[in-house]
Amino acid sequence: MIPVALETTAGVFTAHFSELGLARLEFPPARRALPAARDAAKPRAGDLNRWTAQTRAAIEAILDGRPPRVLPPLDLAAGTDFQRRVWSALRGIARGRTQSYAEVAAVIGRPRAARAVGGACGANPVPLLVPCHRVLAANGRIGGFSGGRGWKERLLGSEGVRASR
């Protein structure tokens, strides 16, 4: 994995690219750099340049409340089967729409797994591009967010969604 600093209007995000694509995205301020990540899975130089530009453009668009024109390929291979199912379901939630953790659980065929869905959302390695911020608690409340509730509210706000409390 290769960490890349992405300067945006909202601060410096850190993107980590594998040979397959964007594998992790961190909110600013960037947490500590990866402890000498294994370089076995490194992207080719050409891919890295293209994916970096695509990732930065996508972040800027999302922060501006516009739909991203293109996304970099995502490398979600690190997740468990359950997590990948959840993340896939999240990508099916349209901009400006929200679902509850329980609704997402129902979508993936595990109606009792609302809490586990929360866990999978928290484990989402690519926030913004995999829209975990569109998942709210059952009563329309904001729910939690790994990057901080402030980010969740900001992202929802840019999509015209207002959560209660």
Place this chain on the structure above:
DNA sequence: TAACATTCCGCGC
């Protein structure tokens, strides 16, 4: 086994 980005129900204001 313990820890959760949940949810539901029952209670007392």
Place this chain on the structure above:
DNA sequence: GCGCGGAATGTTA
């Protein structure tokens, strides 16, 4: 209606 306690719940490290 709101807040709180408690229990059931699925997945993960």
